[in-house]
Amino acid sequence: MADIQRIRRRKGPVTYVVRFAVIAYLFLLVAWPVSLVVTNTFENGFDALNTVFADADTVAALRLTAFAAVVATGINTIFGVSISLLLVRNEFRGKRLLGSFIDLPLAISPIVVGLSLVLVYGGRGGWFGPGLESAGIQIIYATPGIIMATAFVALPLVVREVVPVLEEIGTEQEQAALSLGASSWQTFWRVTLPGIKWAVIYGVVLTLARSLGEFGAVKVVSGNILGETRTATLAVEEKYLNWEQETAYAIAFLLASVSVLCIIVVSLLRSRTERH
Template identity: 55%
Template sequence: MPDLKTVRAQKGPVTYLLRTFVIVYLFALVIWPVSELVKLTFAPTEPGEAGGLGAFLDRLQDPAMTYAFGLTVTCAFWAVLINLVFGLGISLLLVRYEFPGRRLLSVLVDLPMSVSPVVVGLALVLAYSSGSGWFGESLEGLGIFIIGSTPGMIMATAFVSLPLVIREIIPVLEEIGTDAEVAAHSLGANAWQTFRRITLPSIKWAIAYGVVLSLARSLGEFGAVKIVSPGAQFRGETATLLIQRQYTNYAESSAYAAAFVLVLAAILALVVVTFIRRPEDRT
């Protein structure tokens, strides 16, 4: 019986047809639009303008764009840090412990992937706004403002990107099992020593993989952030919100430049993920 590699190596009309279909599909959906974005990013804004890399760098020096990317990086950093801590804890809880409601928690973890980010932002407003929110007035009495401020934007970003960390760690935890951890406990290691010396080294690449994907998702978040953010220039405007404002205000060159930076960040994330994958996962 031929193995899988032999079957894959066989070529025929169906194989070439599928390859052609995939190439055409990717070209129409990804390659062509992105190439148009790249072309317009370095194109001159007005007739007679030089364009090129110099014009692109000049657009990035706009104070509004500098502020937007600074806020985007801030929100993404804290969202990824939150997802790392809670994602690791939730993963260990789901894999290593049995408790009532375990399956429900597993379903809730995937909720951000199936619900529109706009709905996520609206839910945060309903829960934390000062007018109708359940906790908004109490928190504002303590001097903590969520909606319309950076903490709310961080919460929205963390919410939509949380599953990316958890769903990378859980399969690895299930794969490595508990034999090494049980052996460590039998030799006198406490829970922290077992986690630091046994569990963490075994899942470190899954953590790195999830963190990179979560970072890429956080940098490009739009819907949830738009709902909870003031969305004004120099006041709660992230890179994605700036792209929308610039494009709708017919400042396309700045919008293209900001979008190109986000595309570069996404490509870099994919490259990093490719290199940190285990060799058996690359095939």
């Protein structure tokens, strides 16, 4: 222990150089660009935000984005926890392949994701699209397609948060609960879920943040119909290209604020829980 403390006290020039490089990298890549969005949003006070909420089409875009993000997050939370339990608590053929397949949305472009969904569910030439549309169900250029695209790109986030925690806590407590007569469902709710609670919450927050900011896949499947399938990220592009930069900054600020606020709240709650 004393050796470790001695090593920590020895901070040479290299340590400070590395620290400075990391801080500078984060500042130039994250902090500064985001701060510019904030300053440009409030350059004329609250005029930009007032313009956003006064425009019915922009409000509809924000509402659609929030709805799609919440639904996609709910879907990914349920399936993410289920897939995590399957990967950690079971041995089967193709397990590694399934684990790699889950990371596919992170490896391919969102544009490719959107195009893939169009090829499967599109009304013209899609595998299932014509049949679904004949039954009165439209996926592409409608809200279901936006939700599917959003859920697809954010799929791995809950899984990658929960799997390491499940591996760390092991199965001893679960086996003890089962041996005492608890059902599988009771064991999950009273033993497993409390153990992975914070991993699930972080996964949900990351998924929500990723869903709110999705652009590429949504642009392909939504059709960008004003007041119907235009999301907030598409509205940012449209406003910026049409020389309405203040409104674009304001919408971007709202999206970023929700994500940052979620992360801050979760961090504060976790710190408070650990202190108690």
